[in-house]
Amino acid sequence: MAYIPPVALTIAGSDSGGGAGIQADLRTFSFHAVHGTSALTCITAQNTQGVSRVDALAPEAIIAQIEAVFTDMGVQALKTGMLLNQPIIEAVTDYLKGLVDVDCVIDPVMVSRTGAQLIDDNAIAALKKLIPLATVLTPNRYEAEILSGQSIKTLEHMKTAAQAIHGLGAKAVIVKGGGFDNELRGIDVWYDGTTLTKLTTSCIDTADTHGTGCTLSAAITANLALGHTPFEAAKRAKEYVTQALNYSLRIGTGQGPVGHFYPLLT
């Protein structure tokens, strides 16, 4: 059977522990029956406890991977994850600017929930120039604080931050609520210039949450590649990450990964 699948690309870092980054993205694409392609930006030595070393690839090596995919395969949607430093962000931004008809999900990876800094200090200004290319931008609580310049402690703060960040040029923004330890945990806020609303499922009581952010943005990307609208893609992705959390994996001595293949576990 000659089946033509949707194709998605992830431009992100490798997580040796397999819970986040490229590894989470490709598993998420597979779950959605979307063919996953990848451009590796950096290699992290990482486990459920945190990141112990990061090695960047040269910007030229990253662009060559993206170009190899785009010159040969029809890509419907892409996501960016850990872009690490200013030269990488600038090279990726330049390449993505030239694309037409490709939905871009930008996960502005700066700080993980374990507190690990995943981007150089001087890269944040460069990241702000990538943001206008976003169909959907997915900052976590801490990234939203940096991008909006305000502290986020309440639902009202999440809403005003989403609106402020939308002003940076993304078509839609999701401020994610995984970083709270109160009733806001697991509540996200969506803003697309007209609709300001909560994305809620249920809060899952687990410490094994490694890779939730990568999984959400990859699932949005997969659903966009499948042809869903950005809002529908976000709602479906939220359902997927909730299920994956519900079946999270008790591996390692820190925060274990989410269960991307949960139907096989039931």
Ligand SMILES: Nc1ncnc2c1ncn2[C@@H]1O[C@H](COP(=O)(O)OP(=O)(O)OP(=O)(O)O)[C@@H](O)[C@H]1O
């Ligand atoms: N305990 C939980 N219950 C339900 N949903 C959760 C929980 N923790 C995180 N989420 C959801 O997971 C998604 C990712 O959000 P989160 O704030 O964890 O991102 P992140 O900090 O970028 O993740 P990462 O751990 O990969 O760095 C969001 O939809 C968030 O609401």
Ligand SMILES: Cc1ncc(CO)c(N)n1
């Ligand atoms: C490679 C990589 N990308 C993203 C994150 C954010 O969770 C991480 N911990 N590692």
